Amino acid sequence: MFTGGRSFVSSPPAFSNDTKRLLVCTGNTVSIFSTSTGLQTSELEGHGAQVTSVIVVPSPKVLCYCWTASLDGTIKYWDFAAPELMRNIDIRFPIHSMVIPSVLSYTTETSSKLPDVFAYVYTEEVKQKEEQSKYPGGQIHKCNLTKSRVVGGVTLAETRKPGSITISPSGKYIGTYEKRKLQIWEIPAKDSDHVGFKKIRLHHTKTITTLAFHPSEMIVAAGDVTGRILLWRGIGRRTFSNGGKFINGAFNKDADDRPGVRDNDDADSCTTWHWHSAQVNVLFFSSDGAYLYSGGREGVLVVWQLETGKKKFLPRIGSPLLYFINSSDPSLSSISCADNQIRLLRMPSMEILKSISGIKLPSSSLEIYEGFGSGVVFDRAAGLIAVPTENYRVQLYSLFDDREISEVQICQRNHHPGDEITVKVNLVALSPDGSTMCTVETRLPEEGIGSLVSLKFWACGIQNKDFSLSTVIYEPHRESGISSIAFHPTGHMAVSSSYGGDFKVWTRRQEIHPKDQAPQNTGWTCHAVGSYKKKPMTAATFSSDGSVLAVAAEKVITLWDPDRNILVAVIGDSLEPITTLSFVGKSEYLVSASRGSNPHLTIWSMSKLCTSWSYRLQAEDITCSMDNSTFAVLALSESSKGTQSAKATIQGPDGVILLFNVENPVPLSTWFVSKAKGGRLCFVPSSTKLDYEVPETKTSDAVLAYINGNHEYVLLDPYSEQSSKLSISRQHNSNNLEETERFGYSSIYGELPEFKLKIDQALISSMPSEKSWRTIFSGPSHTLPPLPKLCSDYLESLLERRTAVVE
Structure with a gap:
């Protein structure tokens, strides 16, 4: 299997000595990224638990060694250029x-x-x-x-x-x-x-959350939970010196002349600064000690001038700050943010150069709203996942590249950590070909009034995954919430089901243009409306050829002709409301899952319109293969709420993935997994980027992708009889790592553009070659000769030369 989607911000990263690489703790490994491209180049594998520290050994030579520590109780010494493990210490x-x-x-x-x-x-x-x-x-x-x-x-x-x-x-x-x-x-x-x-x-009087040392003076800074920053100056003069003698050119002060110092603390003074409205997470002094960087929940990097207390800001970073790291190059730093992003900064202008992005982490602040699932969906064709984020965006992430592709801003709102959540992107759906995205956003009511549901359709760009807004539909099902969105497998059609008792079929219309112009999409319109006995419509899905639309009307399944909007049949009578529906490939079977005190997984035969077989278990998600008759179920080890009799029979850490053939109730394969609550499954076409450790075990062109509740994912070979290991073949771009080092002016502002003046050759031939002043002013100003040299050459060029005769 191949794992991905790990946290990049669990521990502080570290720059290599030449600043061309950034070493990031990612789960049980250390991932190495190029600072010029932001792409991963290699990985240090060997720890058996989460890596908590990485320390690069300074060296003036071209050597790349580092120490790492882990929760597995080991300290390892690496040559991360190879990469190769050099030493292992077990404590x-x-x-x-x-x-x-x-x-x-x-x-x-x-x-x-x-x-x-x-x-x-x-x-x-x-x-x-x-x-x-x-x-x-x-x-x-x-x-x-x-x-x-x-x-x-x-x-x-x-x-x-x-x-x-x-x-x-x-x-x-x-x-x-x-x-x-x-x-x-x-x-x-x-x-x-x-x-x-x-x-x-x-x-201190409040709980301390972070600590920083001044690079050259006896100054310590600390941040607390209220947003205050404390600066102790002259610390340790009595303890770290001999009898309070000279340290940094000053005597130790008396106890009565120590403003802000509590009790008998060994410090000369204590100053308090307060700008942050919440807990301070980041404190870091600049390399020259003149500035102090601070950050926290506001998503703003504050730069304090140490002598005057004046401030300047890098605002709208968009996520709470966790770590700030300097490199050996004063013009390059990094910020680690709570949204699983590391941003590389050009200093001192604080311009964001690159972003290293992992999968956005689940938001704990949204768990209080019932009925709002994780919303993670798959783009089968491209091997991507779409993840709704806390900042009203949808992140598109590549499973095979293990990196972010793009982000879509669903509604225009800035990051305000102190504000209450007023809008939630609670549903996302992608068409089978990935050309259209549908989102459902809900504006939460204020004091019981003002709720608004919006259905939006987005069109994807041809060359990339940048989506543009196509259609907005306010209150598509009056005041009722939307339970599911399903796309037609081949046509431009989608269906939305509602808890209000109806479903709507939407189609995409096009404008007619002249023959020399291609038709352009103008939006989506409602094609048909259906309902069944005013029961809540809880789930919907299309068959593989799109000829049948199945909609769950609470505890029964209704089958419709989507083109003519005609009810064809009604099957089933489950004990609990049905939450998931899916047709199994090109077979004649339909699988459903219900939740409640008596959850069931049921297989329905479309030819006989009856139950084929069923299991009593709590299914968190279901995915079906597109070509054959297999499907996979993510089942929880226990029902979320219920009595002892309602517990599932599945035993495992948190849950289990079961692979079935639709005609056989005996599982073909079983995988025990953790963090199954909120997890998702999908069959994804295999990629050439996958390497199989045992190549002959590959029996299918599809892999099974599982993403858990913490947005970590794993790719499994579902049909292998042996335990083959999947990995990603990474392209090591050594050219990007061997760039020419920049110093001075170019390291801060970049290389100056080259100016190539086009001069008429005839004009050049008529110019006297001895007049050097025509070329001495060309080039960047910082490379020009000194002014006395320029003036003498310029004045000399204006004088007429005469031949002197010496007698």
């Missing part, structure tokens, strides 16, 4: 954060015996349930990476739960925060197994 405890001070004070040593390299790790102490209330859940340990062992007897801190460690740019200090307290340790210049540590504590 047996899950690692939530790691710092290596010695790599920040890297020097080229010629001595044959180099000092040991030490790492400080924040581990999770695994205790028995009866011991969890007695012992702390997190500890900071010291590891000797050179000798591959934990330093015994050295525990810097014990906390209730593991957190993160922050290191100063010089590598001399490390710090952590827990609730309303900061702890800062001084790392000795010559670290060893038995060296002692000096520590100070700083206190």
